[in-house]
């Protein structure tokens with residue numbers, strides 16, 4: 001495996017902003033089946049503007065349920081039983097996400113917060129060209145845009161994710177897996193949202209393509225300053241790319257803190273167990289991941305926030 005870090009050392013990777021773009025307070029999500037499943041239990045966390053927050057935990061711990069709830073994409077039998085989700089807009093407004101009407105939600109999604117789904121390769125419409133998918137999303141939010149503006153913006157987002165704009169005329173099946181994923185990321189950044197939630201966006205890809213994409217995501221974040229919630233069970237990967245990491249266990253956030261501290265001195269026994277379950281972490285790769293790759297400024301040296 002190529003151990004070259006996906007982090008660009010020159011990037012401002014250590015930013016740890018005081019300003020918050022999203023606050024989740026005491027969120028509980030229940031699947032109303034028999035017996036009911038509490039998939040997310042009393043979860044609280046804040047997302048800082050421009051940071052990459054890793055959300056880790058083994059399969060079934062509630063990561064996807066949490067992400068869907070934040071985007072209000074959960075469907076019955078899932079129900080948000082309690083809690084608050086507040087989006088802090090760049091212009092100073094606070095948006096109560098759980099109180100949004102359908103029209104409010106349509107305006108909120110993609111524009112303020114976008115999501116790249118697990119298995120995003122299948123999330124593109126198979127019978128529509130890339131051009132039409134980008135155009136439809138753009139015009140749904142910016143109906144006043146001219147055809148030339150739509151064309152220019154579509155070309156621009158593809159270039160941003162390193163896809164040749166000549167691909168605008170392609171159907172999803174004509175693209176490689178990595179390229180489809182890039183197109184999904186282009187869709188997600190089309191309206192310059194302040195948050196992108198990525199649920200296992202690279203899992204289905206081979207390691208080389210995965211690392212290229214991760215570099216791309218970090219580069220885009222550095223350039224455009226959106227916050228990323230990156231969901232995966234791959235804790236070593238998160239240690240490499242995240243500013244902070246939240247660890248979920250059975251629906252609860254059991255640990256939340258800067259990635260480097262999590263690596264050096266994880267507090268929760270479950271986090272330590274997760275770290276130990278990746279043997280490579282205690283070997284060369286572990287030393288590599290956190291050594292000389294991320295220059296951690298003193299400002300990040302804050303105590304781990306336990307239990308969020």
Ligand SMILES: Nc1ncnc2c1ncn2[C@@H]1O[C@H](COP(=O)(O)OP(=O)(O)OP(=O)(O)O)[C@@H](O)[C@H]1O
Nearest residue numbers: 031033037039058059060061062063064065066077
């Ligand atoms: N439609 C459903 N009905 C009942 N229970 C569900 C439903 N969807 C998910 N669950 C349960 O909710 C819990 C959390 O699932 P969730 O998919 O959010 O976990 P996850 O951490 O994202 O897992 P993975 O990494 O495998 O996607 C699990 O116990 C799961 O079985």
